[in-house]
Amino acid sequence: MAEQNDKQVADWNDQSGERCVAHQARLDAMLAVFGQAAIEAAAPATGERVLDVGRGAGTSSLALAARVGAEGQVLGVDISEPLIDRARALAPQDTPVLFRVADASSTELPEGAFDTLFSRFGDRGRVARILTAAGFTDIAIAPFDASVPFGEGTTRDAAIDDAVRMALEVGPLSRALADQPDDIRARASAAVRAAFADGPGERSVIIDGAAWIVTARNPAS
Structure with missing residues (x-):
């Protein structure tokens, strides 16, 4: 750890x-x-x-x-x-x-x-285990979904370009590709572009966002 x-x-x-x-x-x-x-x-x-x-x-x-x-x-x-x-x-x-x-x-x-x-925190199961082990009660885990703006531009193609840059520069994909050769990065970029091209939006790229809202109570408080 x-x-x-x-x-x-x-x-x-x-x-x-x-x-x-x-x-x-x-x-x-x-x-x-x-x-x-x-x-x-x-x-x-x-x-x-x-x-x-x-x-x-x-x-x-x-x-x-x-x-x-x-x-x-x-x-x-x-x-x-x-x-x-x-x-x-x-x-x-x-x-x-x-x-x-x-x-x-x-x-x-x-x-x-x-x-x-x-x-x-991204791991629902681990959050629940941490809270349970710490003695928290009334643990409630509820799904929460929302659309997320991921790219924007003056045209659909520009918005997709913007979204691809964002995906490659920030977050888990950027870390996964950090030490990869150019051909692997190019293939990943093409795959991401294809996925974004299938989504909604005219001058934007909108993706589905999902989260868990977790609440719990410390009985000692």
């Missing part, structure tokens, strides 16, 4: 972090509908203290801060220094939010210091 964390830290403080900073506004727009749904499910109240794990560029932390108000506090943590730097730059003055470069899986935090834990 420690070795895996070290690899994640190295990656998110290098190309992955820098690419996400470069595409921050666009990624935020793509994921906004999912983040808003999760915040509505968490329903933080005025004055609450929120820990936001894996914050990226801080969009969710700022949205949570708007919910808890000046009487509350949000701490956003992420392993990526480039993304935390971006989050700090985007945060307006006097917003009740702090950002810290930290690995939430190993950083010691004061017990009982937070009313709400908020995070985005």
Whole structure:
């Protein structure tokens, strides 16, 4: 686990972090509908203290801060220094939010210091196992689907070009192709283009997005 964390830290403080900073506004727009749904499910109240794990560029932390108000506090943590730097730059003055470069899986935090834990995590089963092992109750997992804008342009072809660039520059495909030869990258690009060409949109590329909204309660709180 420690070795895996070290690899994640190295990656998110290098190309992955820098690419996400470069595409921050666009990624935020793509994921906004999912983040808003999760915040509505968490329903933080005025004055609450929120820990936001894996914050990226801080969009969710700022949205949570708007919910808890000046009487509350949000701490956003992420392993990526480039993304935390971006989050700090985007945060307006006097917003009740702090950002810290930290690995939430190993950083010691004061017990009982937070009313709400908020995070985005891709593995539904692992989230459920973590919550169960930690003694959480009322674990609820609900599907949430939404259309996601992935490419745009003045024409359909331009939008597809834009979507292909995005797929190859940011996310798991970019990491999978990072050390591949040019012919493999070209074949992957052609396959991605063909998939996008079959989708809807006139001057855009729209893809199906799917998430799980997971809520649970700490019985000790």
